[in-house]
Each structure stands twice: as structure tokens, then as C-alpha cells.
Amino acid sequence: MGNQSGKAYGLTVLCPLRSDAHEKQSFSAAVRARLHALPLDEDSPMARVPNTYLCRLFVLDDVPYQGEPAQSEHLKSKYLVFVCELHGQLETYLQGMWKNAADMINSIWEFCVGFKDDVRDADTFTRYIKKCQVTTTFYFNGSTDEPLAEQLKALYLKQEFSKFVIANQGKSAAEVQRSFAEFVKATEPSNLAGPSWRPGASRLDVA
Amino acid sequence: MSMLDLHDIQGSILKPYGRYGFPKARFLFFRVDDGERGRGFVRRLVSCITASTPWAADGSSPGTPAPAVTTNVAFTYRGLRALGIPRDSLQSFPDEFAMGMRDRRDILGDDGKSAPEHWDPIWQSEEPVHILIWINGQTLEEVDKRHREIRGWLVGDSQGVQELVGHRGPGGRDDLAYQDGSAIYIDGKPSAKEHFGYTDGISNPFFKGMNSHESNVLGGGKVTGRSPHGRDGWEPLETGEFLLGYKDEAKENPEAPSPELLARNGTYLVYRKLHQNVGSFDRYLNEVGNDFPGGKEALAAKFTGRWRNGAPITTFPTEREADEFGARWLRAKEAIVAAPDSAARLAAKKQFGELNAEFTAFDYKDDLAGGRCPIGSHIRRSNPRGSLELGQKGAFDTPGALSNRRRILRRGVPYGDSSKERVDSGDHGVIFMALNASIRRQFEFVQQQWMIYGNDFRLANDKDPIAGNHADAPGKEPDGRMVIQTGPRDTAPPFICSRIPRFVETRGGDYFFMPSLTALRMIGDGSIDPT
Numbered sequence: 001m002g003n004q005s006g007k008a009y010g011l012t013v014l015c016p017l018r019s020d021a022h023e024k025q026s027f028s029a030a031v032r033a034r035l036h037a038l039p040l041d042e043d044s045p046m047a048r049v050p051n052t053y054l055c056r057l058f059v060l061d062d063v064p065y066q067g068e069p070a071q072s073e074h075l076k077s078k079y080l081v082f083v084c085e086l087h088g089q090l091e092t093y094l095q096g097m098w099k100n101a102a103d104m105i106n107s108i109w110e111f112c113v114g115f116k117d118d119v120r121d122a123d124t125f126t127r128y129i130k131k132c133q134v135t136t137t138f139y140f141n142g143s144t145d146e147p148l149a150e151q152l153k154a155l156y157l158k159q160e161f162s163k164f165v166i167a168n169q170g171k172s173a174a175e176v177q178r179s180f181a182e183f184v185k186a187t188e189p190s191n192l193a194g195p196s197w198r199p200g201a202s203r204l205d206v207a
Numbered sequence: 208m209s210m211l212d213l214h215d216i217q218g219s220i221l222k223p224y225g226r227y228g229f230p231k232a233r234f235l236f237f238r239v240d241d242g243e244r245g246r247g248f249v250r251r252l253v254s255c256i257t258a259s260t261p262w263a264a265d266g267s268s269p270g271t272p273a274p275a276v277t278t279n280v281a282f283t284y285r286g287l288r289a290l291g292i293p294r295d296s297l298q299s300f301p302d303e304f305a306m307g308m309r310d311r312r313d314i315l316g317d318d319g320k321s322a323p324e325h326w327d328p329i330w331q332s333e334e335p336v337h338i339l340i341w342i343n344g345q346t347l348e349e350v351d352k353r354h355r356e357i358r359g360w361l362v363g364d365s366q367g368v369q370e371l372v373g374h375r376g377p378g379g380r381d382d383l384a385y386q387d388g389s390a391i392y393i394d395g396k397p398s399a400k401e402h403f404g405y406t407d408g409i410s411n412p413f414f415k416g417m418n419s420h421e422s423n424v425l426g427g428g429k430v431t432g433r434s435p436h437g438r439d440g441w442e443p444l445e446t447g448e449f450l451l452g453y454k455d456e457a458k459e460n461p462e463a464p465s466p467e468l469l470a471r472n473g474t475y476l477v478y479r480k481l482h483q484n485v486g487s488f489d490r491y492l493n494e495v496g497n498d499f500p501g502g503k504e505a506l507a508a509k510f511t512g513r514w515r516n517g518a519p520i521t522t523f524p525t526e527r528e529a530d531e532f533g534a535r536w537l538r539a540k541e542a543i544v545a546a547p548d549s550a551a552r553l554a555a556k557k558q559f560g561e562l563n564a565e566f567t568a569f570d571y572k573d574d575l576a577g578g579r580c581p582i583g584s585h586i587r588r589s590n591p592r593g594s595l596e597l598g599q600k601g602a603f604d605t606p607g608a609l610s611n612r613r614r615i616l617r618r619g620v621p622y623g624d625s626s627k628e629r630v631d632s633g634d635h636g637v638i639f640m641a642l643n644a645s646i647r648r649q650f651e652f653v654q655q656q657w658m659i660y661g662n663d664f665r666l667a668n669d670k671d672p673i674a675g676n677h678a679d680a681p682g683k684e685p686d687g688r689m690v691i692q693t694g695p696r697d698t699a700p701p702f703i704c705s706r707i708p709r710f711v712e713t714r715g716g717d718y719f720f721m722p723s724l725t726a727l728r729m730i731g732d733g734s735i736d737p738t
Contacts, residue, residue: 166688166705170498 002135006145008053009090010136013082013129014060015112027111028059028078034107035059040202045104047200050096051148053141055084057108080112082129083136087147094129098122152197153189160187211259211416211446215472215723218257219279219618220449220642221417223408224343227262229277230390230397231350232620234478234638235357236329236371237338239289242733244367245337246290250731251360252280252340255353258724261418276344276353280727281476281719283307286337290730292469295737299465300720303647304475308717314651316659316676317713326715327480328381329373336371339478339719343620347389354385375714377623377634386480388620388638399517402483402625402635403673403710404507406517410567410590412614414444416453422560426567429456430593432606435570448644449616450474456611461644464720465737472723477615477641477650479716480622484631487708495704499691501526506704509691510672512584521580522569536562572597578694582664585673588657590614595663609663615649616642636714646718666690672707679709 003010022030035057038044046055060079065072086093098105099122109115119125143151164183168176188194213221224232239245257277261270282290284305288297303311309323309330317323323330330336340357344350361368374383390397401407413419413427428441435441447455451463452471463470496503504526508514512521518529539559546552571587571594574580580587587594595609596602605611623635643649656662659676661669669688670677677687687707693699722730729735 162703166703169703 002137002139003090005139005141007087008141008143008145009086009088009093010139010141011082011084011086011090011093011129012134012136013084013132014079014134015082015109015115015128015132016077016079017059018111018113019077022111028061031080031108031111032059038104038108042198042200044200045101047198048100049093050100051087051093052199053085053087053143053148053151055082055086057082077113080109085141087145090130091126094126095122098125148199149192149196152199153192156196157187157189211418211450212472213259213261213418215725216259216450217279217721217724218259218277219341219476219640220474220616220721221259221419223411223618224277225390225397225399225408225620227273229343229345230392231344231347232388232638233342233344233350233354234386234388235340235342235354236336236385237340238334238369238371239286239337239367240369241367242289242291246731246733248338248360248368249280249290249727252278252357253724253727253731255356256280256724256727259418275346276342276349278340278342278353278357279721280341281339281478281721282730283336283339283717283719285335287720287730289337291733292730292735293737296465296469296735299463299737301462301645301647303651304718304720306718308477308479311651311718314655315713316654318676319679320709321676321713323715326713327373327375329371330715330717332371332373334369334371336717338368339476339717375634386622386638388622391621391626401621401637402485402623403488404515405511405513406515407621407637408617408619409513409517410586412444412449412616413441414449415446417443420560422564423567425564426569426592429605429607429611430570432593435572435592436568440568440570444611444614448612448614448649449642451644455644463644466735468729469722469726469735469737471725473726474642474644474721475646476719476721477639477643477646477716478719479639479641480636480714481639482636482712482714483625484708484710484712485625485635486630486632488710489629491707491710499702500699506691509581509584510689512580512586517566519566519569519580519586520584521571521574522565524579532562532565570594574694576695577692578697581689581691583661583666583669583672583689585671588664588671589653591657591664613649613652613657614643615653618642636711639716642721672704672710674711675707675709677707677709679712685709 017027017031019027021027025033041047046052058081060075060081062075062078063073105125109119115128119128160183164179168179171179186195218224255278257274257279262273263270284297284300284307308315312318312323342350342353344353358370361370370384372382372384374386375381376383376387391400391402392398393400399406399408410426413423417423424441424443425438426435426441428443431440431442433440445456446453447461451461451473452467453460455461492503492507496506499506504515508520508529513519514523514526514529516529516533518532523529523532539555539562542555543552543559546555570592571580575594575597591610593606593610596606603609618640619637621637623633625633625635641650658671658674661667669690672687672689675687677685679685685706685708687709689704689707691702691704693701
């Protein structure tokens with residue numbers, strides 16, 4: 001069960017890259033260029049994928065040689081590596097990923113072995129990813145395992161509550177109660193669709 | 208006998224001069240344009256450099272009498288290069304020293320009004336600082352005399368070594384040729400106060416080989432996990448945390464330049480001119496102190512972890528207890544002078560020593576929640592005294608695992624006068640000096656992780672209330688925040704200080720290498736050979 005920690009899932013995927021070239025660039029260089037062009041944070045296509053805690057995409061060229069007494073070894077190919085921490089079941093997540101980020105997937109995975117032939121829709125994408133999956137050993141989840149929307153709401157509420165405490169410090173019980181009612185009304189604690197942090201935000205808006 | 212060659216170690220390292228009756232200080236800065244002439248200047252300097260050898264205090268202790276004036280020296284990376292240190296030696300110095308303070312500004316939080324473009328003109332110049340010489344004196348006249356002596360060596364040699372100008376000073380001057388520092392005088396006597404009114408420089412590290420009284424290990428050493436009030440609660444830190452060439456707390460020789468003779472008995476010096484916004488500080492204390500239970504003085508104590516008379520708030524939680532302690536301490540001090548014979552003097556000294564230890568002999572074992580000394584207070588952040596490790600059973604080999612490698616010797620002195628007008632503008636602050644074997648691991652870590660960030664203390668991104676670089680952009684609301692915790696059995700809620708403005712602004716500084724006397728002679732002779 002190396003992939004799971006409670007309701008959190010640690011996905012590790014190594015998709016082999018084709019070894020030939022695209023427009024005078026090796027496929028690995030072409031994928032790298034496309035990865036670098038992806039927008040970040042709230043604008044990242046992965047921010048649209050439900051329940052993404054954190055994810056990373058990179059190209060793995062080879063394993064580095066560590067020196068004697070290690071042997072010089074090589075990978076069979078270059079790989080597109082996709083590591084992702086997510087909430088819930090893997091299949092549900094991958095379905096959601098295809099549904100919300102198919103354009104990005106088709107562009108980034110285009111040069112992976114077998115991708116163009118095998119992947120047409122959410123089901124075939126799920127099958128493809130699971131075929132390339134390796135077990136995540138020593139998986140550590142750095143946050144809780146609640147759904148992303150819950151976590152974003154909790155962070156938002158924590159921040160807003162700090163402001164509430166500062167604004168109401170030293171006031172009478174009646175006053176605090178009155179402004180707490182306003183606080184609840186404004187922040188809608190039980191409404192996940194209400195005010196919250198946006199998925200993908202990596203820093204507070206300091207403007 | 209000390210295991211250290213005290214004749215070889217510069218005096219500032221073992222002696223906080225201010226506490227040895229040297230209330231006056233002056234900082235001189237030089238640039239070397241000609242290596243050979245620069246080395247000649249260094250050779251002349253050697254004879255007046257003050258070492259760490261003990262001074263006879265009252266005729267009974269060993270050593271020579273204290274001089275009227277002390278002199279010490281340190282070099283920037285560019286200074287060492289200008290003096291002709293071989294390239295192999297230069298490249299063996301750590302990166303942060305080679306980069307210098309200006310290029311480390313992001314790590315240090317020198318932004319807004321602390322950014323280098325606001326520093327004193329001497330730090331703006333295209334002509335960089337190479338040599339720092341600082342003079343400490345019993346009187347200003349003695350300081351001035353030594354300064355003139357050094358200056359005299361440069362007469363007729365304007366091509367070789369330049370004394371650099373460009374320090375801000377009183378009356379809006381910004382072209383001064385030196386930076387003066389002085390203890391703040393109260394009722395005509397030098398005090399240990401800084402401009403915010405706190406007694407400063409109380410707790411300094413105590414390491415193996417130090418020749419000061421061994422009772423200084425109380426609070427100055429590293430925690431052993433036993434009671435902090437007794438001698439067995441503390442052990443001296445390893446010498447290598449403060450001097451190059453000795454074992455450090457990781458049980459290895461610290462990273463040091465080559466050859467070994469260049470490094471041994473030397474250390475790194477951080478010089479930082481810090482302006483203090485006394486007007487903002489007073490105003491904040493007055494305004495927020497109105498609402499704070501215990502009032503303004505209690506709030507001031509919560510900020511730093513000490514009452515303004517220096518009494519630690521974790522040991523003396525109320526102002527009354529702190530005042531009583533201060534009075535007892537003063538009486539004990541006076542009793543030494545008033546003692547009629549040597550037996551009485553000895554007894555009085557013993558009693559004074561016990562009281563004096565209470566300034567430093569404490570930890571936060573009984574105050575983990577911060578109900579007495581807030582977790583985010585200045586002294587608890589800068590020296591957590593083992594409190595980060597408590598409650599983490601089995602995680603660490605030693606009770607001070609997270610703090611023993613983050614200690615710094617502080618040798619600062621105030622500058623300017625804020626007694627007549629308590630406003631932000633004007634010329635008053637502190638010349639902060641820190642000595643350590645690794646600027647990156649010690650000073651920079653404390654500044655970056657503990658002063659301007661709060662994660663290690665589970666205080667999110669709250670900063671040190673006093674030293675934090677709180678927002679100071681024009682038109683922007685100050686954003687400093689501090690939670691003042693209450694104890695686990697208190698019924699009162701915690702108090703949150705918000706909108707704390709920036710109380711301290713950086714006005715310049717750099718990183719220096721402070722060599723041993725041996726290394727200084729070799730630099731002067733041009734005989735450093737790393738091969």
C-alpha cells in the first residue's frame with residue numbers, strides 16, 4: 001500500500017519517451033520546452049484538475065553515475081515523469097484529469113511511446129497511466145487527506161479568522177458575538193463553493 | 208590554564224569590551240589600492256592589535272593591566288584579494304563571505320528602507336571597503352589619539368591605502384570618515400542600554416577555552432537537559448563554533464580557508480549598522496500598551512523576553528518581581544564596593560555572582576506554551592535554549608540539537624543620541640557585530656529562519672517583533688504580527704499584536720574575516736602559501 005496514506009494518494013508515473021526527434025529536436029528536448037511553457041500556480045492546467053494537492057512533471061534523461069564501486073548503468077529510454085499527490089481514488093482522479101486538461105495531456109504526452117496509438121479518451125488515458133505507474137515507496141503526505149476544496153476552505157478560514165481575532169480583540173462578549181455572526185455570514189464556513197482560496201495558489205495575494 | 212593561545216586570538220573574540228570599561232568605540236574603513244603598501248599598513252598595525260590575554264582587574268588576578276585603548280582588525284574578501292592573498296587561499300573561503308552582505312540581502316531581509324540603496328554612502332561607493340579597524344577606549348580622547356596615530360601612517364601615502372568616508376552621523380551629515388559608537392550615558396555613567404531602553408548584551412555564548420569566569424557557562428553554554436539553574440544544566444559549547452581550527456558541535460573542524468595557519472584562531476565578523484525607529488517604537492508601546500493587560504512595560508517585556516532592566520520574563524513574570532530583582536542585584540553589587548575587608552568582599556562577590564546568574568540561567572522547560580516568555584519574543588527566537596527539542600521524544604541526540612550550531616557572539620555598541628528627541632529620523636541605532644565560525648550556518652540562519660520567519664516556532668510567517676523586516680512601503684499598512692500566548696492554566700485569551708511597523712532598518716555593513724595575530728603577520732609579510 002505504498003501509494004496510499006489514508007485518503008491521500010501518491011502517484012508516480014514513468015512514461016518512456018520515443019527516441020527519435022521532432023523538428024530537429026530530440027523528443028526529450030521538445031517535451032522539456034513544452035513543460036517550460038506551461039503556466040504556473042492558479043494558471044496551471046493542473047489547477048483545473050479536481051483534488052490535485054501537488055504535482056510535478058519533468059524529463060528524466062538517465063541515472064547519473066555515482067563513481068566506483070558503483071557500476072555505470074543506464075535507463076532503457078528517457079522518461080516523462082509525472083508525480084502527483086491527490087485526494088481519493090486514482091481512477092476518479094485520472095478521469096477528472098482527462099476531462100479538465102486533455103489539451104495539456106495530449107501536448108505533453110505526445111512523444112511518449114504508445115500514447116498516440118493507445119490514448120483516445122478518459123478510459124484509455126487511465127489505462128495508459130496505470131501501465132506506466134510505479135509504486136510510490138516511502139510515501140509521505142505533508143498535509144491532511146481531506147478533499148482539496150476542504151483544505152483550501154480551511155486555510156482561507158484560518159487566515160480570515162486571524163483577521164477577525166485581531167479586529168475584535170478586547171471587545172465585549174456581545175460585540176464579539178455580533179461580529180462573529182457577520183464573519184460567518186461573510187466567510188460561509190460550511191459552503192465549499194463560497195469564498196475560499198483558489199486551487200493552484202502558491203502564495204497569498206500580497207498586493 | 209586555557210587551552211587556547213590567547214596571545215594569538217584578537218581581543219574582541221573573547222572580550223566584550225563594553226563590559227570591561229570601554230564605553231567608547233570607533234570604526235574605521237580603508238581601501239587598499241596598492242598591495243605592497245597595503246601590506247606595509249598591515250605590518251604597522253600588528254603592533255597595536257589587542258589580543259585576548261587576560262587583564263589584571265584589581266591586582267589579584269593574573270595578566271597585565273587593561274590598556275587605555277584597544278584595536279582590532281578584519282578584512283573583506285576583496286580586501287584580502289587587494290592585499291595579495293594567493294588565489295588558492297581566496298577560493299577556499301566560503302561563498303557567503305566572498306559575496307558579502309549586499310549580495311546576501313534577500314537572505315537577510317534587507318528590503319524596503321533596509322535595502323542597500325538606502326545604506327550609508329560608504330556602502331554605495333564603487334570603491335569597496337577592504338579593511339575594518341575598530342578602536343574601543345575608556346575615553347573618547349584615547350580613541351581619538353589611536354585614530355590619529357593610525358591616520359598618521361597614511362600621510363604621504365595617498366596612493367596606497369585610503370581611509371574611506373561616507374558614514375551618516377548627527378545633523379544630517381553623510382560624509383563622515385568614521386563611525387562612532389558609544390555606550391548610552393545615564394546620569395553621567397555609561398550604561399548597558401540600547402535606544403529602545405532595554406539592557407543589551409546580557410547573554411553571550413560560553414565556549415571551551417574561554418578565560419572568563421566559569422560561572423558564565425550558566426545560560427552561555429549549551430543545555431544538558433538538567434535544571435538550568437545549576438551548573439550541571441550547562442556545558443561549554445565547542446570552540447569550533449566561534450574559532451576556526453577547533454572541533455565544533457558537529458565534532459569536526461569547521462570549513463576553513465587554506466592554509467591552516469591562515470584560518471586557525473581566526474573567525475568571521477558580521478558588521479551591521481542598524482538604525483532604530485525609536486519614535487515608532489515608543490508610539491506603538493504607548494498605543495497598544497493601553498490595551499495590553501499589564502500595560503506598556505509588560506508589553507515591552509513580552510516583545511523581547513526580558514524586562515527593560517534585563518530580568519528574564521520567564522523567571523520574573525511580573526514587573527514587581529523584576530523590579531525587586533533589579534534592586535537586590537544593585538544592592539549586591541554595591542555591597543562588594545562597601546565590603547570592609549577581603550573576607551566580606553569575597554562573600555559579597557559570591558552573593559552577587561549568584562544573583563547575576565539569574566539573568567542567564569534559565570530555559571523554557573516550564574514555559575513551553577509561552578505563557579510567560581512568548582514563543583515569538585526576541586530572545587527566545589534568537590536563542591531557543593533547547594525549547595524546540597522538548598516534547599519531541601527520541602528525535603534528537605542532544606537536548607540542544609537545533610540550537611547549538613546557531614549561536615553567535617555579539618559585540619555590538621550603540622551609536623547616536625535619542626535622549627533629547629524620540630523620533631524615527633536622526634542618527635541613532637546600534638552597530639551590531641556578530642562573531643561566528645560560519646556566517647551562513649550561524650548568523651544568516653538566525654536572521655533568515657528565526658528573525659524574519661516563524662516556521663521553526665510554529666508561528667507561520669510571523670517575524671521577530673523588534674528585528675523583523677515588517678512592511679514599510681509608503682502608503683502600505685505595517686504588517687508585523689505577534690501572538691502573546693497565555694499559560695495553559697490561564698483563563699485569559701492570548702493577545703495579538705498587529706500592524707507592528709519596522710522598528711529597525713539596516714544602514715549598511717559587510718562580512719569580514721578576522722584573522723589571528725599569526726595570520727595577520729603573514730598577511731602583512733605576504734607569506735600566505737596554500738600550497
